[in-house]
Amino acid sequence: MNLKVLHKVSYGLYIVGTKKLDSINGQAANTVVQISSDPTSIAVSINKQNLTHEYIQSGGYLTVSILSRETPLSLVGQFGFKSGRETDKFSGVNYKLTEHGLPYITDHTLAYLEAKVFTEMDAGTHTIFLGQLTAAEGLAEGEPMTYAYYHQVKRGTTPPTAPTYLSKEK
Numbered sequence: 001m002n003l004k005v006l007h008k009v010s011y012g013l014y015i016v017g018t019k020k021l022d023s024i025n026g027q028a029a030n031t032v033v034q035i036s037s038d039p040t041s042i043a044v045s046i047n048k049q050n051l052t053h054e055y056i057q058s059g060g061y062l063t064v065s066i067l068s069r070e071t072p073l074s075l076v077g078q079f080g081f082k083s084g085r086e087t088d089k090f091s092g093v094n095y096k097l098t099e100h101g102l103p104y105i106t107d108h109t110l111a112y113l114e115a116k117v118f119t120e121m122d123a124g125t126h127t128i129f130l131g132q133l134t135a136a137e138g139l140a141e142g143e144p145m146t147y148a149y150y151h152q153v154k155r156g157t158t159p160p161t162a163p164t165y166l167s168k169e170k
């Protein structure tokens with residue numbers, strides 16, 4: 001099997017926001033996809049080790065902040081290479097809360113979605129969460145960041161916890 005061909009699969013780049021009781025967290029994710037139009041539902045694949053995983057299972061909701069191409073690597077790094085277990089991810093970042101109290105980023109964000117999780121699927125290292133949309137609003141005009149643009153133009157990298165990570169041996 002040539003796993004390198006998986007690099008030809010296209011994605012965007014997002015911040016998934018979560019809430020557990022009075023605490024909020026978020027992480028970078030490229031694996032957001034619309035699944036159905038009626039009801040309007042989305043899916044995201046989240047590593048079982050991530051604090052975000054625990055928060056989604058506990059809170060039952062998630063948000064998706066759709067990042068613009070101009071998003072600095074430092075913002076992706078804050079949400080994609082650090083865990084909310086060690087740091088307050090939203091410190092120094094402009095964000096708002098949805099009606100359900102979920103955070104979404106307002107810096108470098110074109111639009112946000114909010115979804116109520118209605119089912120989850122075990123995918124080994126990751127869980128696929130399926131959620132029905134409960135909010136969707138545009139915030140700014142611009143081009144969304146793609147996973148390819150993040151790697152090829154911004155020269156960003158991906159940690160082993162991302163579902164698309166390929167180790168050097170593979």
Ligand SMILES: Cc1cc2nc3c(=O)[nH]c(=O)nc-3n(C[C@H](O)[C@H](O)[C@H](O)COP(=O)(O)O)c2cc1C
Pocket residue numbers: 013025026027028029030031032045046047049050051052053076079080081082083084085126150156157158159161162163
């Ligand atoms: C570009 C990029 C894409 C990522 N995509 C995903 C993803 O789709 N799913 C996932 O579980 N982790 C993904 N990650 C890794 C998480 O963002 C990372 O493990 C994060 O530190 C988890 O934080 P938490 O412990 O606060 O939840 C990605 C990271 C980067 C930089």
